[in-house]
Amino acid sequence: MTAVATGVGAGTLAPVRAFDAFLGDPADDDAVISTSRSVLLDERSAFPDDEITAVTAFGLQRWYIPAAHGGALTDALVPLLMIRHLARRDFTVAAAHGKTFLGAICAWVADGSIATRMAGLVETGGPVSWGLTERGRGSDLSRSATTAQLGADAVRVDGGKWPINNAVRCRAMTVLARSDERGGPRSLSLVLVDKDEAEPATIGYEPKVASHGLRGANLAGIRFEGSVVGPDTVVGPEGHGLEIVLKSLQLTRPFTTGLSMGAVDRALQTALDAAAVPDGAHGRLLDSPTARRSLGVAVADALLVECLMLVGVRSAHAVPAEMALVSALVKFLGPDTADLLFRDLTRLLGARALVVGTETSGALHPSAFGAFQKAARDSRVVGIFDGNSVVNLNMIVNELPNQLRPAPTPPLAEVLAPLRADAHFDALDTTALRLVTRHGSRLLRSLPAFVDAVDDGRTSRAAVDAARWIGREYTALLVEAETLPRQSQPDPLAFHLAERFALVFGGACALAVHLARADSVPGPLGDSDVWLAAVLQRVANRLGADPVQAPVADALLDAAVRAHAAGSAVTLLGSWTARS
Ligand SMILES: Cc1cc2nc3c(=O)[nH]c(=O)nc-3n(C[C@H](O)[C@H](O)[C@H](O)COP(=O)(O)OP(=O)(O)OC[C@H]3O[C@@H](n4cnc5c(N)ncnc54)[C@H](O)[C@@H]3O)c2cc1C
Numbered sequence: 309m310t311a312v313a314t315g316v317g318a319g320t321l322a323p324v325r326a327f328d329a330f331l332g333d334p335a336d337d338d339a340v341i342s343t344s345r346s347v348l349l350d351e352r353s354a355f356p357d358d359e360i361t362a363v364t365a366f367g368l369q370r371w372y373i374p375a376a377h378g379g380a381l382t383d384a385l386v387p388l389l390m391i392r393h394l395a396r397r398d399f400t401v402a403a404a405h406g407k408t409f410l411g412a413i414c415a416w417v418a419d420g421s422i423a424t425r426m427a428g429l430v431e432t433g434g435p436v437s438w439g440l441t442e443r444g445r446g447s448d449l450s451r452s453a454t455t456a457q458l459g460a461d462a463v464r465v466d467g468g469k470w471p472i473n474n475a476v477r478c479r480a481m482t483v484l485a486r487s488d489e490r491g492g493p494r495s496l497s498l499v500l501v502d503k504d505e506a507e508p509a510t511i512g513y514e515p516k517v518a519s520h521g522l523r524g525a526n527l528a529g530i531r532f533e534g535s536v537v538g539p540d541t542v543v544g545p546e547g548h549g550l551e552i553v554l555k556s557l558q559l560t561r562p563f564t565t566g567l568s569m570g571a572v573d574r575a576l577q578t579a580l581d582a583a584a585v586p587d588g589a590h591g592r593l594l595d596s597p598t599a600r601r602s603l604g605v606a607v608a609d610a611l612l613v614e615c616l617m618l619v620g621v622r623s624a625h626a627v628p629a630e631m632a633l634v635s636a637l638v639k640f641l642g643p644d645t646a647d648l649l650f651r652d653l654t655r656l657l658g659a660r661a662l663v664v665g666t667e668t669s670g671a672l673h674p675s676a677f678g679a680f681q682k683a684a685r686d687s688r689v690v691g692i693f694d695g696n697s698v699v700n701l702n703m704i705v706n707e708l709p710n711q712l713r714p715a716p717t718p719p720l721a722e723v724l725a726p727l728r729a730d731a732h733f734d735a736l737d738t739t740a741l742r743l744v745t746r747h748g749s750r751l752l753r754s755l756p757a758f759v760d761a762v763d764d765g766r767t768s769r770a771a772v773d774a775a776r777w778i779g780r781e782y783t784a785l786l787v788e789a790e791t792l793p794r795q796s797q798p799d800p801l802a803f804h805l806a807e808r809f810a811l812v813f814g815g816a817c818a819l820a821v822h823l824a825r826a827d828s829v830p831g832p833l834g835d836s837d838v839w840l841a842a843v844l845q846r847v848a849n850r851l852g853a854d855p856v857q858a859p860v861a862d863a864l865l866d867a868a869v870r871a872h873a874a875g876s877a878v879t880l881l882g883s884w885t886a887r888s
Pocket of ligand 1: 448470519522527689695698
């Protein structure tokens with residue numbers, strides 16, 4: 309089924325729907341990405357060559373290139389939703405193709421001639437990789453040992469990167485390397501190693517990494533042994549490598565929510581399908597109060613991740629100077645919530661959640677459960693790459709003093725404007741990214757105002773009470789954060805506090821999305837504010853309040869079932885899809 313373009317945002321999101329239509333119905337074995345083939349390829353740990361070729365022929369990579377450099381990237385929500393469409397069908401394809409967005413982004417942040425060169429590379433459809441991490445050095449990029457000798461006539465790269473997505477198949481790689489042996493924050497530079505330029509014999513590979521998720525991905529190590537490229541391959545000024553990477557991660561982190569959402573869409577689709585058909589002596593899960601509660605809560609989790617996705621990508625456009633904090637909040641809470649959803653739905657589906665391959669699934673598509681467990685494994689990766697969860701919590705801890713610093717909160721309408729359905733952005737202003745924020749996140753600071761705004765006599769008591777609960781928690785957290793000792797190595801208490809701040813931020817995101825888009829949430833989710841009540845109660849529950857109330861979970865599940873039955877994804881964002 310192909311989406312029909314209606315409503316606000318229909319124009320902006322037209323390419324997303326065109327992409328969805330191009331990809332076709334995944335239940336159809338002849339579709340560009342079919343569920344059956346995707347599951348079988350994963351079982352064989354085989355790379356999805358045909359699928360990647362087709363997506364490249366469509367030209368998805370053009371949406372990775374900013375319009376200023378000749379591409380189609382204006383509003384980043386467009387490629388984000390395209391990645392979501394891909395990941396819903398096959399996470400491996402989405403991660404393998406979307407990797408070029410990450411590999412290229414440092415060039416957009418650096419700007420200048422290297423961005424022009426990168427745009428030319430990406431346009432060809434040749435994959436671009438990002439070489440940051442090294443074996444045994446983990447997240448601590450400042451310890452990178454790969455070296456780059458920057459000369460007037462050439463740049464020479466020596467060392468190794470591991471594990472790298474598309475290490476072998478990439479045409480080029482943006483490599484973080486040590487250009488000054490004296491150390492310090494300006495000792496690393498970025499080099500674009502184009503394999504067509506370097507002598508092939510100087511580049512070697514380590515074997516494919518056999519991984520629990522993303523089995524078919526081209527995940528491997530790469531070695532540079534005197535690889536020489538031209539002097540014009542340095543990405544940004546010499547010594548600015550770490551700074552450019554840290555700024556780029558502020559954009560890629562919210563972008564990974566598209567992957568999480570694709571996996572979550574797939575999980576909900578399988579669970580809602582399975583719950584609607586009788587399963588032996590149990591009957592239908594949809595008729596069991598316990599199962600209904602779990603399903604309703606899973607829908608709430610999915611909608612929370614969607615709110616984080618929207619806030620993340622819109623903040624990158626509207627408040628880039630706050631992304632040091634916002635990207636960490638989104639990148640911690642998004643994958644954490646998706647992991648929770650998969651854990652809960654795995655329990656709900658029982659043995660069927662562990663079925664691999666295309667085992668017969670009764671009335672469901674033969675690959676339904678194989679696709680579920682693939683998505684469950686694949687999506688675990690999101691919490692690890694582009695900064696693992698602990699790294700993001702550490703960043704939140706470092707940002708707490710900025711959040712505490714007194715600052716005026718902009719008017720509510722201004723904070724909400726970027727989230728409105730008719731908001732449109734022409735470009736990402738990478739020059740406005742900052743390594744630290746001045747005053748943390750204005751969206752988080754607006755939480756008390758959101759709570760007051762939602763208590764308007766029209767919003768349900770369930771939503772308002774949960775909002776008030778989260779509002780009080782925020783106030784308490786600010787007091788606790790005041791007393792936190794400043795330490796270079798924060799203690800576990802600080803990490804715990806950061807986790808709670810992230811949850812409160814999640815509540816703020818849901819409130820903001822509700823206030824900004826109340827009239828444009830697609831029915832049936834838009835029929836009432838039950839989605840908001842469920843998400844807020846779920847967030848409050850994770851912070852220590854009572855569980856989501858049965859009538860709230862029930863009502864949200866009913867709305868989700870109606871959306872699902874009408875062929876739509878369970879979504880707060882209208883006009884981007886009808887589920888194919
Ligand atoms: C599928 C996949 C694809 C990948 N693709 C790429 C790629 O294309 N390019 C690339 O460069 N890398 C890639 N990576 C590497 C990935 O980005 C790294 O694995 C990651 O950044 C390092 O995190 P880590 O959890 O593996 O290791 P570590 O950072 O060593 O973390 C290990 C543990 O140490 C602890 N820890 C770490 N930091 C802190 C801290 N600040 N405070 C407290 N405790 C801490 C945590 O408990 C953490 O879980 C990929 C990884 C995977 C799994």
